Amino acid sequence: xADKAAEEIxxxxxxxxxxxxxxxxxxxxxxxxxxxxxxxxxxGDGELIHGNNFNLYAAMAALEIMDPKxxxxxxxxxxxxxxxxENGAAPVPISLDRTVDVQCTIDVMDHLLACxxxxxxxxxxxxxxxxxxxxxxxxxxxxxxLLHSYCRVIRxxxxxxxxxxxxxxxxxxxxxxxxxxxxxxxGDGDEKCLSMLNAVEETISRQLRACKAIPSKxxxxxxxxxxxxxxxxxxxxxxxLLCRLRFRxxxxxxxxxxxxxxxxxxxxxxxxxxxxxxxxxxxxxxADFLRSDTSCVCExxxxxxxxxxxxxxVGFDASLNIRLCAPTPPRASKIPSWKKAIDYFVKLLxxxxxxxxxxLDPHFEGLLRxxxxxxxxxxxxVARAHLQLLLVQEGKxxxxxxxxxxxxxxxxxxxxxxxxxxxxxxxxxxLGQLVMNLLRILCTNIAWQRRKLxxxxxxxxxxxxxxxxxxxxxxxxVSTSSNDExxxxxxxxxxxxxxxxxxxxxxxRFLMLGFELELYSPSEYCMVxxxxxxxxxxxxxxxxxxxxxxxxxxxxxxxxxxxxSKDVGRESRIPPxxxxxxxxxxxxxxxxxxxxxLRNELQVLQSPSPFNTxxxxxxQHFELLQKACIPDHVTYQSFKECTTYARFSTLVMYNYFxxxxxxxxxxxxxxxxxxxxxxxxRSLEQVAEHNSVALSxxxxxxxxxxxxxxxxxxSHHPYxxxxxxxxx
Amino acid sequence: xEQEAVKSLVQMKSADGSNPSSSDAVSRVSKLLFRRxxxxxxxxxxxxxNFHCMDKQGNIILQDAVEYxxxxxxxxxxxxxxxxGLILIPSSCRTSCHVDxxxxxxxxxxxx
Numbered sequence: 001x002a003d004k005a006a007e008e009i010x011x012x013x014x015x016x017x018x019x020x021x022x023x024x025x026x027x028x029x030x031x032x033x034x035x036x037x038x039x040x041x042x043x044g045d046g047e048l049i050h051g052n053n054f055n056l057y058a059a060m061a062a063l064e065i066m067d068p069k070x071x072x073x074x075x076x077x078x079x080x081x082x083x084x085x086e087n088g089a090a091p092v093p094i095s096l097d098r099t100v101d102v103q104c105t106i107d108v109m110d111h112l113l114a115c116x117x118x119x120x121x122x123x124x125x126x127x128x129x130x131x132x133x134x135x136x137x138x139x140x141x142x143x144x145x146l147l148h149s150y151c152r153v154i155r156x157x158x159x160x161x162x163x164x165x166x167x168x169x170x171x172x173x174x175x176x177x178x179x180x181x182x183x184x185x186x187g188d189g190d191e192k193c194l195s196m197l198n199a200v201e202e203t204i205s206r207q208l209r210a211c212k213a214i215p216s217k218x219x220x221x222x223x224x225x226x227x228x229x230x231x232x233x234x235x236x237x238x239x240x241l242l243c244r245l246r247f248r249x250x251x252x253x254x255x256x257x258x259x260x261x262x263x264x265x266x267x268x269x270x271x272x273x274x275x276x277x278x279x280x281x282x283x284x285x286x287a288d289f290l291r292s293d294t295s296c297v298c299e300x301x302x303x304x305x306x307x308x309x310x311x312x313x314v315g316f317d318a319s320l321n322i323r324l325c326a327p328t329p330p331r332a333s334k335i336p337s338w339k340k341a342i343d344y345f346v347k348l349l350x351x352x353x354x355x356x357x358x359x360l361d362p363h364f365e366g367l368l369r370x371x372x373x374x375x376x377x378x379x380x381x382v383a384r385a386h387l388q389l390l391l392v393q394e395g396k397x398x399x400x401x402x403x404x405x406x407x408x409x410x411x412x413x414x415x416x417x418x419x420x421x422x423x424x425x426x427x428x429x430x431l432g433q434l435v436m437n438l439l440r441i442l443c444t445n446i447a448w449q450r451r452k453l454x455x456x457x458x459x460x461x462x463x464x465x466x467x468x469x470x471x472x473x474x475x476x477x478v479s480t481s482s483n484d485e486x487x488x489x490x491x492x493x494x495x496x497x498x499x500x501x502x503x504x505x506x507x508x509r510f511l512m513l514g515f516e517l518e519l520y521s522p523s524e525y526c527m528v529x530x531x532x533x534x535x536x537x538x539x540x541x542x543x544x545x546x547x548x549x550x551x552x553x554x555x556x557x558x559x560x561x562x563x564x565s566k567d568v569g570r571e572s573r574i575p576p577x578x579x580x581x582x583x584x585x586x587x588x589x590x591x592x593x594x595x596x597x598l599r600n601e602l603q604v605l606q607s608p609s610p611f612n613t614x615x616x617x618x619x620q621h622f623e624l625l626q627k628a629c630i631p632d633h634v635t636y637q638s639f640k641e642c643t644t645y646a647r648f649s650t651l652v653m654y655n656y657f658x659x660x661x662x663x664x665x666x667x668x669x670x671x672x673x674x675x676x677x678x679x680x681x682r683s684l685e686q687v688a689e690h691n692s693v694a695l696s697x698x699x700x701x702x703x704x705x706x707x708x709x710x711x712x713x714x715s716h717h718p719y720x721x722x723x724x725x726x727x728x
Numbered sequence: 729x730e731q732e733a734v735k736s737l738v739q740m741k742s743a744d745g746s747n748p749s750s751s752d753a754v755s756r757v758s759k760l761l762f763r764r765x766x767x768x769x770x771x772x773x774x775x776x777x778n779f780h781c782m783d784k785q786g787n788i789i790l791q792d793a794v795e796y797x798x799x800x801x802x803x804x805x806x807x808x809x810x811x812x813g814l815i816l817i818p819s820s821c822r823t824s825c826h827v828d829x830x831x832x833x834x835x836x837x838x839x840x
């Protein structure tokens with residue numbers, strides 16, 4: 001295709017002359033083409049002419065000219081933006097016929113929306129939004145108020161989004177996003193884009209009122225020129241333009257409001273989100289009008305078009321900018337259809353609304369739950385960047401609470417210690433950094449997040465050891481116990497437990513994200529659930545310990561440790577939060593044993609790969625956890641010991657799923673005010689119920705009936721599998 | 729196109745430029761190695777770099793190459809340039825090829 005385009009050019013263009021590239025003073029350019037041709041004829045097959053420094057491997061890395069995947073400099077149609085403009089690629093006005101001009105302007109707006117969505121989804125800005133020639137030359141549009149105001153607000157919006165994403169540093173995961181080199185992102189006067197947009201909006205709404213007025217009165221109403229020349233289309237075009245302009249205005253407001261420090265603009269942002277949504281709806285509806293007008297009959301392809309009218313927009317050329325994308329190789333940027341672009345913005349606004357409606361929970365635990373819940377809807381980069389910016393501002397939570405205060409509160413210490421001198425202690429400062437880092441990581445996409453979580457586990461282990469050391473240094477030989485020392489002692493005790501709890505929480509999230517990312521194969525489920533069970537047990541233990549400390553029953557903490565999972569459910573004093581974890585534990589343990597029994601008795605779900613032993617897979621999956629000793633003394637050997645002798649006969653005797661079901665029922669009432677956790681409990685209960693039934697079927701007929709097929713599905717819960725038993 | 733070039737590159741192991749039986753033209757081209765070479769291609773761009781390698785098919789590799797392009801189709805117009813490093817110019821898109829040399833040398837080069 002590139003070749004063709006180039007051929008076309010060379011046929012009608014005056015190719016530039018090499019004379020403009022000077023040789024040195026005393027030399028000239030000698031044409032060697034005939035000589036090269038002769039040499040080629042004489043060369044044998046596979047022979048090369050090269051010097052001593054030639055290296056085949058290095059030569060393979062050469063950039064191939066005219067290869068559309070490597071050569072970003074290919075001249076497609078125009079040599080430069082100016083040349084494109086001179087050739088009428090982006091006329092201002094777009095047409096001298098005012099109706100056509102309005103029509104084309106709407107097409108430009110629609111295509112820009114699609115480009116913006118493509119950019120948010122990870123394509124380079126230069127090849128999406130800035131493929132619009134009108135945006136590239138900010139001054140050219142100044143005579144066309146409508147187009148000019150729209151271009152300005154687009155540039156300003158892009159700038160605002162780039163700044164949020166680069167401030168949040170979430171773009172690490174997608175480094176192309178913030179590349180703006182060479183693009184006129186700062187048009188003169190773009191900061192005043194809103195006042196200009198308002199003025200244009202005002203004019204058009206007056207034009208709309210004028211055309212709606214009764215004809216006899218029309219002249220009286222205002223002395224106003226209509227938007228375009230066809231009175232029958234006036235109303236439709238005015239409306240189509242108004243919703244597009246208003247959407248831009250509200251969307252820009254949403255972005256600026258959300259950026260205000262300490263979440264002060266969130267409430268206002270929500271109002272603009274509502275308005276943006278309703279304008280998007282109007283934009284969608286305007287498609288009927290815009291299409292009815294078109295003479296083009298190609299209805300079939302309309303779903304794929306990037307404009308509401310289905311027309312190809314004027315003034316776009318992605319190839320002009322392609323060289324600005326260096327150092328990345330040129331990529332084909334697929335612009336989504338106009339419909340898909342609107343869907344994207346609806347989702348983005350929903351995600352932003354979820355952030356804006358967050359209550360800025362001062363409790364760390366609640367915050368973590370919120371972020372995890374938020375991530376479930378798989379928000380895109382822009383929404384996640386906004387969340388991160390809200391969470392960590394100027395080294396404080398929400399730009400409001402110092403991290404030390406957040407930690408002491410989370411560690412269930414009294415309000416009074418939040419300004420204690422210990423916050424200046426180096427280990428505590430480092431812990432604060434780790435907490436902020438954790439929050440940032442939780443806002444990244446789940447693949448990136450899992451990798452980072454695995455890596456920071458070791459840091460959390462190290463900080464625990466450091467804090468413990470600092471604690472011993474200070475209280476190694478307890479002799480005097482002044483009041484202040486007592487406080488210090490308590491801070492250390494609480495924070496140490498809390499740090500361990502967080503470490504196990506991170507490890508759990510790490511393991512669970514593996515399911516979401518589909519990193520585990522069914523033959524590995526057994527070891528994953530076993531590991532999850534081990535980590536969850538520790539997490540429940542630490543959570544219980546923390547809660548026990550709160551209620552000043554520290555003396556009894558040793559007794560309450562969760563080493564036997566069996567009778568905890570019956571103990572009435574166990575807090576619901578711990579029972580919730582207990583429910584997870586039962587499911588994980590039940591699944592482990594069920595999977596192990598299936599393997600031991602029915603010889604199913606055995607590791608099929610001849611390349612990796614089970615031990616190697618264990619290491620691959622849990623290396624990061626093992627390195628950080630999470631939990632202590634957990635090895636492949638202990639996994640084998642636990643699972644080698646699993647049998648259905650014993651599993652039925654002690655049914656973990658029944659336990660999980662019972663706990664879920666028991667604590668349901670405790671979470672009636674918390675719809676998310678109530679829903680989670682319901683799905684846990686369902687998993688437990690289904691697996692319990694499956695277990696009894698398999699244990700009854702499994703060994704006798706070889707046609708029985710057992711498979712696992714994630715139909716009720718994203719991480720806890722449900723066994724499906726079928727007869728083939 | 730790329731694959732072709734790579735294939736011919738791989739085969740070169742069997743022989744190299746210093747082959748004693750090589751023809752006059754081949755040995756003269758070998759003498760051009762490391763010289764500044766200016767290659768024009770179909771879409772109007774020029775590449776200036778050090779001649780590094782050529783294969784039977786006429787694909788050329790230049791080292792430390794700089795791309796020159798006009799900003800307009802109507803010449804003369806200002807040239808834009810950027811550095812590209814090691815590049816492979818397939819013979820199919822090559823339209824001209826010049827070597828930096830003195831006038832006396834030019835005369836000898838022209839004799840084919």
